[in-house]
Amino acid sequence: MSNVLSNLCSRLSRLSGSPNLLGNQPTATPQPSDRGRWLKWGLPLVPLLLFGGGNVAAQLTGGARSTTVMLTQPVRRQTVTVTIAANGTIAAERSINLGPKTAGIVKALLVKEGDRVRQGQVIAFMDDADLQGQLMQRQGQLAQQQANLARLMAGNRPQDIAQAEAQLAERQAQLQMLRSGNRPQEIAQAVARSQQAQATLKQRESDYQRYQELFQDGAISAQTLDQKRTDYEVAQRQAIEAAQALALQRAGNRQEDIAQAIARVRQQQQAVALLKAGSRVEDIAQAKAQVQSARGDLRSIQTQLQDTKITAPFDGIVIKKYADVGSFVSPSVAGGSESASSSSILILASDRQEVVVNLAEAQIRNIRLNQPVSIQVDAFPGQQFRGQVARIAPKATVSQNVTSFEVYIAIDDANSSQLKAGMNVEAEFEIGQLASALLVPNAAIVRRADGEGVYILGADRNPIFRKIETGVTVEGSTEVKTGLQGNEQVLVSPPSNLDSGPKGFSILPKAPPAP
Numbered sequence: 001m002s003n004v005l006s007n008l009c010s011r012l013s014r015l016s017g018s019p020n021l022l023g024n025q026p027t028a029t030p031q032p033s034d035r036g037r038w039l040k041w042g043l044p045l046v047p048l049l050l051f052g053g054g055n056v057a058a059q060l061t062g063g064a065r066s067t068t069v070m071l072t073q074p075v076r077r078q079t080v081t082v083t084i085a086a087n088g089t090i091a092a093e094r095s096i097n098l099g100p101k102t103a104g105i106v107k108a109l110l111v112k113e114g115d116r117v118r119q120g121q122v123i124a125f126m127d128d129a130d131l132q133g134q135l136m137q138r139q140g141q142l143a144q145q146q147a148n149l150a151r152l153m154a155g156n157r158p159q160d161i162a163q164a165e166a167q168l169a170e171r172q173a174q175l176q177m178l179r180s181g182n183r184p185q186e187i188a189q190a191v192a193r194s195q196q197a198q199a200t201l202k203q204r205e206s207d208y209q210r211y212q213e214l215f216q217d218g219a220i221s222a223q224t225l226d227q228k229r230t231d232y233e234v235a236q237r238q239a240i241e242a243a244q245a246l247a248l249q250r251a252g253n254r255q256e257d258i259a260q261a262i263a264r265v266r267q268q269q270q271a272v273a274l275l276k277a278g279s280r281v282e283d284i285a286q287a288k289a290q291v292q293s294a295r296g297d298l299r300s301i302q303t304q305l306q307d308t309k310i311t312a313p314f315d316g317i318v319i320k321k322y323a324d325v326g327s328f329v330s331p332s333v334a335g336g337s338e339s340a341s342s343s344s345i346l347i348l349a350s351d352r353q354e355v356v357v358n359l360a361e362a363q364i365r366n367i368r369l370n371q372p373v374s375i376q377v378d379a380f381p382g383q384q385f386r387g388q389v390a391r392i393a394p395k396a397t398v399s400q401n402v403t404s405f406e407v408y409i410a411i412d413d414a415n416s417s418q419l420k421a422g423m424n425v426e427a428e429f430e431i432g433q434l435a436s437a438l439l440v441p442n443a444a445i446v447r448r449a450d451g452e453g454v455y456i457l458g459a460d461r462n463p464i465f466r467k468i469e470t471g472v473t474v475e476g477s478t479e480v481k482t483g484l485q486g487n488e489q490v491l492v493s494p495p496s497n498l499d500s501g502p503k504g505f506s507i508l509p510k511a512p513p514a515p
Contacts, residue, residue, distance in 0.1 A: 072491055080433065080472075096348055105326060106126060106327045111123050113321050120311050123346070131304050135298070148290070161272065187249045316350045318347070353411055353420075353421065360404055371388060373427050439479060441492050442478050448465070452470060454466055466484065466488070468483030
């Protein structure tokens with residue numbers, strides 16, 4: 001390094017006696033003040049000569065005692081990798097607010113913050129006292145409906161059929177008796193009762209007439225006569241009733257009684273037939289439907305009881321706990337937002353991490369699934385992680401009138417377990433390569449009124465402005481699409497005394513943004 005500085009200083013000190021590099025005019029011997037001016041130009045050029053690989057062009061004008069030093073660098077061709085950089089954060093691939101399906105009180109909580117759980121592991125129990133009572137009730141209803149169905153399927157018992165047949169036989173005998181009429185013996189008994197009543201009537205009538213004569217003779221009292229008249233009237237009514245009973249016996253049974261007996265016999269015949277045929281198909285189908293409904297009610301209660309056990313839906317870690325035993329919680333909302341803390345038990349996040357970045361609308365067209373990504377984490381400077389695009393949001397988000405898309409990057413690195421959710425990262429997407437691209441330093445690009453361009457050294461070693469069309473920027477260099485051939489020397493830091501036109505020019509402070 002000291003030798004390079006010594007050679008550079010010697011070279012600059014000898015410029016007063018040598019032809020200039022841009023022309024052949026003689027130079028005057030510099031005064032002490034001129035040496036200070038050379039040192040002022042020379043020292044800043046040292047790092048550029050050492051690291052930029054450029055050339056120095058110097059011009060001395062004797063009459064004006066002015067000196068111009070210009071740094072140049074050749075245009076280079078290179079195959080470069082084009083990337084897009086974006087800032088983002090690390091987040092868990094899955095994160096949910098875990099809570100019950102129905103509101104209730106936490107009966108037991110089996111985990112704490114920081115615990116790792118496996119899929120299906122029981123995390124908490126909800127109070128289920130009310131559901132246990134409903135379970136017993138539904139079990140009883142199901143048993144009742146099943147017994148009713150079994151009775152219908154089995155049909156009627158032989159004893160029931162025999163009893164119905166006996167009742168049928170009894171009614172048929174009654175009908176036959178009505179159709180056959182009264183027996184001769186019964187008619188003879190009615191005749192005898194009628195004749196006896198007539199005889200009694202004649203005797204009572206004779207007694208009554210005799211007592212009337214005795215009463216007229218004053219032999220008996222009026223009271224005795226009244227008694228005999230009453231006996232006569234009673235005997236008269238009994239004789240009439242006996243005659244009517246005899247008439248009924250001789251006439252037989254009424255047709256209405258026979259019809260009624262026939263109806264009773266037919267009714268009993270149908271009852272016997274139903275008992276022998278068994279249950280109707282419709283009744284069995286209805287009983288089956290009732291059993292199915294009771295079974296569904298029981299299953300619903302059993303499911304609700306099962307839901308009182310809060311289990312982990314995936315492998316993960318408990319990152320936040322909101323409830324304790326005795327807390328009243330309600331169903332939580334989807335996602336891992338902490339806004340639902342009042343209605344959830346805890347937040348569960350998956351072990352696997354991913355990177356979430358936002359890309360501008362103009363950049364999203366260059367992103368595809370499984371595209372490789374280089375990741376740098378602020379918490380681990382100098383360490384690089386690898387990943388690939390896992391998902392691209394199907395819908396854009398608009399924030400402060402800026403449209404962007406969320407891109408999710410799966411981290412492939414084996415050391416990703418040391419990353420934590422919320423860490424800031426910078427992701428670099430490889431979107432392609434430029435083969436044999438013409439590159440110039442960003443500092444060489446100037447902007448004039450008529451467009452962008454660079455200054456190159458012409459054949460006479462004088463600066464010439466050349467308009468160019470720029471492309472991507474890679475590591476301090478910018479692609480030149482048109483305007484250069486590839487064999488030019490560009491001025492890295494054009495002197496301010498160059499005529500740049502009526503509007504002048506300005507050196508770009510930094511590279512233009514990547515597309």
